[in-house]
Amino acid sequence: MAPRFVVRTFGCQMNEHDSERLAGLLAAEGMEPADGVDDADVLVFNTCCIRENADNRLYGELGRLKELADRKPGLTIAVGGCLAQKDGARILERAPHVDVVFGTHNLSRVPELLRRSALEGPLCEVPDQPDPDAPPLHLTALRDLPYAAWVTIQTGCDNSCAFCIVPSVRGREISRHLDEVVTEVEGLAARGVVEVTLLGQNVNSYGRDLTHRSPLFSELLRRVGAVEGIERVRFTSPHPKDLRPETIAAMAETPAVCEQLHLPLQSGSDRVLALMRRGYTAERYLRRLAAVRAVVPDLAVTTDLIVGFPGETEDDFEATLEVVAEAAYDSAYTFVFSPRPGTRAADMVESFVPPEVAKERFERLRSVVERSALGRHETRVGRHETVLVEGPSRKEPTMLSGRTRQGKLAHFAPPKANGVAPGSFAEVVVTGAAPHHLRADWVALVAPPRHRMRIPVQVR
Numbered sequence: 223m224a225p226r227f228v229v230r231t232f233g234c235q236m237n238e239h240d241s242e243r244l245a246g247l248l249a250a251e252g253m254e255p256a257d258g259v260d261d262a263d264v265l266v267f268n269t270c271c272i273r274e275n276a277d278n279r280l281y282g283e284l285g286r287l288k289e290l291a292d293r294k295p296g297l298t299i300a301v302g303g304c305l306a307q308k309d310g311a312r313i314l315e316r317a318p319h320v321d322v323v324f325g326t327h328n329l330s331r332v333p334e335l336l337r338r339s340a341l342e343g344p345l346c347e348v349p350d351q352p353d354p355d356a357p358p359l360h361l362t363a364l365r366d367l368p369y370a371a372w373v374t375i376q377t378g379c380d381n382s383c384a385f386c387i388v389p390s391v392r393g394r395e396i397s398r399h400l401d402e403v404v405t406e407v408e409g410l411a412a413r414g415v416v417e418v419t420l421l422g423q424n425v426n427s428y429g430r431d432l433t434h435r436s437p438l439f440s441e442l443l444r445r446v447g448a449v450e451g452i453e454r455v456r457f458t459s460p461h462p463k464d465l466r467p468e469t470i471a472a473m474a475e476t477p478a479v480c481e482q483l484h485l486p487l488q489s490g491s492d493r494v495l496a497l498m499r500r501g502y503t504a505e506r507y508l509r510r511l512a513a514v515r516a517v518v519p520d521l522a523v524t525t526d527l528i529v530g531f532p533g534e535t536e537d538d539f540e541a542t543l544e545v546v547a548e549a550a551y552d553s554a555y556t557f558v559f560s561p562r563p564g565t566r567a568a569d570m571v572e573s574f575v576p577p578e579v580a581k582e583r584f585e586r587l588r589s590v591v592e593r594s595a596l597g598r599h600e601t602r603v604g605r606h607e608t609v610l611v612e613g614p615s616r617k618e619p620t621m622l623s624g625r626t627r628q629g630k631l632a633h634f635a636p637p638k639a640n641g642v643a644p645g646s647f648a649e650v651v652v653t654g655a656a657p658h659h660l661r662a663d664w665v666a667l668v669a670p671p672r673h674r675m676r677i678p679v680q681v682r
């Protein structure tokens with residue numbers, strides 16, 4: 223019987239897609255996806271280290287696996303990704319039942335590392351640089367969904383935001399060639415994929431390392447948007463300082479590009495933004511946002527916000543609340559600052575904000591964001607929307623869920639139980655609003671799914 227594997231993902235969409243690539247590599251080795259952890263012969267953890275609680279979660283999870291590893295001597299455990307890049311061999315010290323540690327630059331070597339560890343015992347290989355001879359990973363990705371796909375266009379980041387560990391674990395920006403990305407998207411469209419999300423740490427600086435001219439991202443948006451069969455194009459995450467007029471024009475002029483923009487603000491205080499080394503002021507941020515809204519009607523805007531950055535005063539925090547109110551976000555990922563070792567902000571110990579102050583600000587910010595999100599969603603009540611059907615709702619399995627072009631999750635009753643396949647486009651009418659979703663009534667099927675193949679969904 224073929225060995226069975228599970229890839230568990232911690233972290234962002236970039237990691238989710240890396241996990242699809244890891245799953246593809248393991249499947250190419252003749253392994254099969256397992257139904258769950260207890261059922262697996264190989265367990266791969268693809269980790270994140272952006273926030274401290276991601277570290278804690280991973281080490282907690284590894285600790286709990288000790289008992290399973292003792293019970294199943296043939297079980298192989300591999301840990302890779304950002305945390306492995308940061309901690310390296312320390313993972314083997316803290317969890318000696320781990321067999322393989324790999325980094326962010328050598329995903330394609332994982333099958334080889336698994337084979338070697340079976341012969342040589344536990345090993346750790348975490349190179350500092352990408353391997354130029356590594357085979358292209360996207361060719362083997364075992365994607366979770368047959369109708370929507372992530373496409374990595376760039377890895378690494380050349381910025382140096384004071385709070386962020388990404389540049390040290392993911393390295394310098396490396397863009398994939400434009401034709402290679404377009405060819406990948408054409409291949410996906412030929413298999414019936416209708417939605418792609420372009421991924422990068424700083425997507426709108428895409429191509430700077432290839433041509434030293436930035437508008438390449440706008441060219442990419444137009445080329446990807448023109449691929450026959452691709453109905454929706456999304457991208458994440460752009461940096462406000464690199465949001466150029468060419469990109470805004472491409473968003474407005476490419477019908478497939480969705481009316482959705484995730485534009486991380488982080489703070490609304492110019493003083494804190496300077497401490498964070500973000501490269502823009504609140505006013506410049508709002509001006510750029512207004513420029514997009516002026517040409518992309520019905521734009522949904524989401525953001526990332528950090529409260530309690532070292533040195534943040536009550537006035538700074540109030541400035542954030544003001545910008546949040548003015549930006550009228552559809553939703554926001556809000557975080558309390560957590561110092562990451564090796565970052566500039568981690569050394570600003572003398573100006574750390576007391577945890578109880580940060581927590582109180584976090585709660586105030588969250589309620590402002592939720593009010594804003596609810597207000598934005600209420601304006602959609604009564605409107606007809608086209609959703610891409612995802613499947614049964616997680617909260618109410620008798621309902622279906624789908625996403626609008628703005629990325630909003632809508633829950634609705636199907637015409638008959640489970641009668642609409644995931645990957646279909648459906649028209650619904652919005653009947654209710656909540657801060658994180660819409661409720662809707664079924665109107666009509668717009669288009670059935672185009673994909674022919676059902677790829678097994680992996681256990682997370």
Ligand code: SF4
Binds near residue numbers: 381382388
């Ligand atoms: S732009 Fe800043 S926050 Fe984003 S990945 Fe790069 S360094 Fe981190």
